[in-house]
Amino acid sequence: xxxxxxxxxxxxxxxxxxxxxxxxxxxxxxxxxxxxxxxxxxxxxxxxxxxxxxxxxxxxxxxxxxxxxxxxxxxxxxxxxxxxxxxxxxxxxx
Numbered sequence: 001x002x003x004x005x006x007x008x009x010x011x012x013x014x015x016x017x018x019x020x021x022x023x024x025x026x027x028x029x030x031x032x033x034x035x036x037x038x039x040x041x042x043x044x045x046x047x048x049x050x051x052x053x054x055x056x057x058x059x060x061x062x063x064x065x066x067x068x069x070x071x072x073x074x075x076x077x078x079x080x081x082x083x084x085x086x087x088x089x090x091x092x093x094x
Contacts, residue, residue, distance in 0.1 A: 069075045
């Protein structure tokens with residue numbers, strides 16, 4: 001009865017495994033990596049957010065310079081006040 005079923009070959013499963021393994025071999029000796037444009041964009045956004053989180057909200061050096069300028073009575077002219085008021089209103093969208 002066994003002969004009618006093509007016999008029993010105990011090495012049949014081992015032979016098939018070796019054939020599959022041979023097909024899976026990589027012929028290239030170099031590794032490559034491909035990064036999508038979306039991944040690059042996200043990496044840039046992450047880097048910029050890290051820089052922004054580490055940057056202080058108030059630049060102490062500029063504040064000190066402005067304080068020194070304001071102490072000078074010759075600095076506070078009508079032109080400076082008008083320019084400052086215009087920039088302030090512009091920042092508000094007025």
